Amino acid sequence: MNIRSPRIEHHDWHEVKAMAEASMVVLIPAATMEQHGPHLPCDVDNLIVQYLCDETAKRRPELCTVAPLIPFGFNEHNMGFPGCIGIGPHTLIELYADIAESFTRMGFRKILFLNGHGSNPTFLTIASRMVVNKTEAHVGTVNHWDLISDVIAAHRESVYPGGCAHAGELETSLYLHICPERVRMELAVKENQPRWAEQFWVDLQGGGPVAMCDDWSRINQSGVEGDPLTASAEKGKIWAEATIERLTKFLDEYRARKILPRRNFNHVPEDPKQEK
Numbered sequence: 001m002n003i004r005s006p007r008i009e010h011h012d013w014h015e016v017k018a019m020a021e022a023s024m025v026v027l028i029p030a031a032t033m034e035q036h037g038p039h040l041p042c043d044v045d046n047l048i049v050q051y052l053c054d055e056t057a058k059r060r061p062e063l064c065t066v067a068p069l070i071p072f073g074f075n076e077h078n079m080g081f082p083g084c085i086g087i088g089p090h091t092l093i094e095l096y097a098d099i100a101e102s103f104t105r106m107g108f109r110k111i112l113f114l115n116g117h118g119s120n121p122t123f124l125t126i127a128s129r130m131v132v133n134k135t136e137a138h139v140g141t142v143n144h145w146d147l148i149s150d151v152i153a154a155h156r157e158s159v160y161p162g163g164c165a166h167a168g169e170l171e172t173s174l175y176l177h178i179c180p181e182r183v184r185m186e187l188a189v190k191e192n193q194p195r196w197a198e199q200f201w202v203d204l205q206g207g208g209p210v211a212m213c214d215d216w217s218r219i220n221q222s223g224v225e226g227d228p229l230t231a232s233a234e235k236g237k238i239w240a241e242a243t244i245e246r247l248t249k250f251l252d253e254y255r256a257r258k259i260l261p262r263r264n265f266n267h268v269p270e271d272p273k274q275e276k
């Protein structure tokens, strides 16, 4: 098989067929265009997942191939700031499911969304389950930060909880590692969302048990939720490399996992139309 690029769309249909025949995993980067404070461009989430997927596939070209980025996500809570594109929840679920299902129709049986936007997981989870129920494929979803919460904890300098949320230490460090020329650290400001209840906090290392997302224009001034002042390219490299390593290990295990036939343990009543 001739794998000339980590991205599936750079190949012709014969090559795509060969990738499916070789049981390669399809990695689908999913994120959003969304404001990320004054120091970062609006493509943070897209840039990070695209980079992580491309690097993973470049290093293990026989293991996985990268689908086109889904650059729009759920953003209603953030529309009070310029720079955000928001897709409605039903449209988004259908979009994710249709894309994953398209790969199943090509013959792929292992599909994984790599998500980079904190408001997408609910919809990605529903879409993934819809396609698992409807087809013979396995479809899963993972947020890149959830792969390395212990590595985030080991290297972070910002306060937990709060410093590694939106446009904070983690995302700014990753952007500094991937594309430093587009980061304007001189404009970075710290704005942590206060932990206003014992059971509620927001942080990419791990959030509190209560899920509730307020409209950000009510609670935020800068567009930052976190502490980008503690960010560095060095930490970005450590976190990116750890994510790629763990993602690759999972993809190996995912590809090896057998998909078993469905069984029906229900009582099956006799069909009255059938003659005895």
Ligand SMILES: [Zn+2]
Pocket: 036, 044, 045, 116, 117, 118, 166, 167, 171
């Ligand atoms: Zn982000």
